[in-house]
Amino acid sequence: ENFALAKSWIQTCIQQHDACRSGSEPEFLPTRLIHVGDPAQGKPPRLVLTAHFPFPEQTHYLALSHCWGTDSGKTVTKTMTSTLPAQLQRIDAESLPKTFLDAMEVVRRLGHRYLWIDSLCIIQDDKKDFEVECSSMHLVYSQALCTIVAADSPDGDGGCFVPRNPLMAKPYRLPNEPDEAQVTIYPNFGPWVLGIQRGPVFRRGWCLQEREMSPRVLHYTRDRLMWECRECTAAEDKPELAAKKQTNESLAAHLSSARLLDDKDLHAVSKLASRVQLKSHKWDRLAEAYSRRRLSVVTDKLPAISGMARVLAERQPDEYLAGIWKGNLFKGLSWFPHKSRDHPALVPAGSWPPGPVDAGIPSWSWAAYDGPITFV
Ligand SMILES: [Zn+2]
Structure with a gap:
């Protein structure tokens, strides 16, 4: 093999x-x-x-x-x-x-x-x-x-x-x-x-x-x-x-495919955008990609990405709030459920905002939505 x-x-x-x-x-x-x-x-x-x-x-x-x-x-x-x-x-x-x-x-x-x-x-x-x-x-x-x-x-x-x-x-x-x-x-x-x-x-x-x-x-x-x-x-x-092959451009093109946290990439494009902007951009793509994946335990939603958040916070100090960065609060709150073939019915009537079963995640966070999301 x-x-x-x-x-x-x-x-x-x-x-x-x-x-x-x-x-x-x-x-x-x-x-x-x-x-x-x-x-x-x-x-x-x-x-x-x-x-x-x-x-x-x-x-x-x-x-x-x-x-x-x-x-x-x-x-x-x-x-x-x-x-x-x-x-x-x-x-x-x-x-x-x-x-x-x-x-x-x-x-x-x-x-x-x-x-x-x-x-x-x-x-x-x-x-x-x-x-x-x-x-x-x-x-x-x-x-x-x-x-x-x-x-x-x-x-x-x-x-x-x-x-x-x-x-x-x-x-x-x-x-x-x-x-x-x-x-x-x-x-x-x-x-x-x-x-x-x-x-x-x-x-x-x-x-x-x-x-x-x-x-x-x-x-x-x-x-x-x-x-x-x-x-x-x-x-x-x-x-x-x-x-x-990983430039900022291909990152956007292969939304869910490229690795998003590569050091090399972070250094290479740091001249083009401020590091804060870059981190936010990367984190948004990461959250979008992540929302398309499945978890068997609903309470794992934030724990399963908490390690990445920790690493990013070490590189670029910022307050992390239930899946969103305080330095990027406006953008972080501007998400919507994404319509896709896998999730034809978006939010069933009467089920939004999600109830208290949602693992204690505040309803303003994208992580509270069980399905694919996209940032504006
Ligand atoms: Zn190597």
Whole structure:
């Protein structure tokens, strides 16, 4: 599954890309990590506590971005207060969904040991633990060596390695060459961004922040493996790292596709507009893109982007009010529900403003509306 290629992308990025290294806090480690073990040697995966790791700055881990599958009524393996002691000893591989097992395989084959998965590394029935871990979620992804995205799996059963259509990528033996000379022929997949937009992960609320914060991402899509870091993109069919096409213009053109928080981009266009304006513009696009995604838990609406808000507030101090920046208050309040094919009925009569079920979000915030929005 292209592990050598993924390894070479990671290596080149670490050695050559300054922007992909910036903002790293080597001392940070998530509270818990999964030691992926080695089933072939009879060593099962297990949870480990990182508090006593002697060299945190030398510990590398990968993180998983995935769909829980709540929409399809399924659920993923979780860590509960009652199961934690046993999981610190071993995690029963048979209890794990394919997506988790595939991600562990990626970690092993890339030569690493540790993986972070939300449902296993956060104690799911401990409210305090959720709050503490949620507040450092952006760090979990920004400090990960690389994020593995199970792009085409609607739930835990889909996996990272999705069975492919054999007609899509065809090995071809070159005529008049020695027997072993073989190339793989791929169809024209079109622009890079289209490749990552199709899968269900692209529609999940939490996954927006997970991708935005990660310095490096391996997208395991239905058709091919795709790479993204802050500076470059690549894919299995076009393995050379190519500089990211991201100007302010293309940002507007690919509203929901480009990464919006890239450092490089922020620096590059800072001459054109004031940083405050730029941040507002980016945040508006981000909120619009985010409002098109789905969350299984309605109270997650603001928490699932709070890490990005925190990072922006550090760069550009401003007061953050339920999804809106005080420095951009007028624009921030000027939003309207967006009519789209996915949401044909806009606001049913009598249901606006939303009632108190709306997770305590004030009705003037775009985040209170459960559906796509657009700023004026
Ligand atoms: Zn890079």
